[in-house]
Amino acid sequence: xxxxxxxxxxxxxxxxxxxxxxxxxxxxxxxxxxxxxxxxxxxxxxxxxxxxxxxxxxxxxxxxxxxxxxxxxxxxxxxxxxxxxxxxxxxxxxxxxxxxxxxxxxxxxxxxxxxxxxxxxxxxxxxxxxxxxxxxxxxxxxxxxxxxxxxxxxxxxxxxxxxxxxxxxxxxxxxxxxxxxxxxxxxxxxxxxxxxxxxxxxxxx
Numbered sequence: 221x222x223x224x225x226x227x228x229x230x231x232x233x234x235x236x237x238x239x240x241x242x243x244x245x246x247x248x249x250x251x252x253x254x255x256x257x258x259x260x261x262x263x264x265x266x267x268x269x270x271x272x273x274x275x276x277x278x279x280x281x282x283x284x285x286x287x288x289x290x291x292x293x294x295x296x297x298x299x300x301x302x303x304x305x306x307x308x309x310x311x312x313x314x315x316x317x318x319x320x321x322x323x324x325x326x327x328x329x330x331x332x333x334x335x336x337x338x339x340x341x342x343x344x345x346x347x348x349x350x351x352x353x354x355x356x357x358x359x360x361x362x363x364x365x366x367x368x369x370x371x372x373x374x375x376x377x378x379x380x381x382x383x384x385x386x387x388x389x390x391x392x393x394x395x396x397x398x399x400x401x402x403x404x405x406x407x408x409x410x411x412x413x414x415x416x417x418x419x420x421x422x423x424x425x
Contacts, residue, residue, distance in 0.1 A: 224357070228347050228364045235339035236268075238372040244334050246379040247308075247398035248325050254380055260326045261376035265369050267331035272344050272369075275336075276362055279345045291413045297333045298409030301402055304329055308399025329402065335372060338409065 245264070249257045282288075344365055348358040386394060 221360070225360060225364055228361050229368065231343050231347065232340065232365050232368045235337055235343045236335055236368055236372060237337070238368065238375050241330070241334050241372055242375040242379050244398050244402070245330060245376050246382045247394040248330065249379070250392070250395060257380055258377060260330070261373060261379075263324070263326035264330040264335060264376065265373040267327055268335035268372075269366060269369050271332055271336040272340060272365055273362065275341045276344050276348045276358065276365075279341065280350060295410055295413035297338055298406040298413065300406075301329060301333055301409065302406035305399045305401075305403030305406060308402065309396050333409070335369070 245257075245261065249260055252260065344361070347353070347361045350358075353361070
């Protein structure tokens with residue numbers, strides 16, 4: 221049982237990527253007050269938890285019923301994430317607050333696809349496969365998933381220290397750097413969905 225818990229924890233940790241999520245969170249919330257950052261952090265983890273728990277409970281059923289593959293979901297998410305990354309890179313400082321006000325960043329891109337990434341959704345569906353694992357095993361896997369999200373929440377809450385160190389100018393630079401990383405990550409999502417990621421990695425440099 222302990223080996224299974226550790227196995228599930230490592231898989232979920234790798235797909236949720238709490239460290240990367242914290243870096244993205246710091247960049248996106250650099251202009252917010254400490255209170256707003258805390259609120260955004262709690263909402264991000266709450267939404268991510270609801271998404272992943274929903275994937276555990278009904279993910280297999282919904283995907284099968286609608287005939288939608290997770291790769292299609294990953295491809296669509298990659299395209300949207302790429303556009304958001306471009307927005308972060310090219311947005312002027314005078315319009316950043318206006319852009320952020322148009323949508324709740326705790327939903328997109330923080331909850332999905334940063335925290336509840338397509339990989340994380342696929343992972344929780346696989347480690348709670350109804351045809352393989354018992355209800356007790358699925359409950360343990362769900363608790364393991366929630367523990368990873370709890371660690372992620374702690375990291376998000378401490379991200380304010382990063383913002384205090386780098387200042388306003390550094391925050392603006394960090395936002396654009398994270399936009400570039402988001403754009404690159406979205407390309408990885410798209411290449412994986414199209415099945416060309418491994419082929420690109422094997423090209424000699």
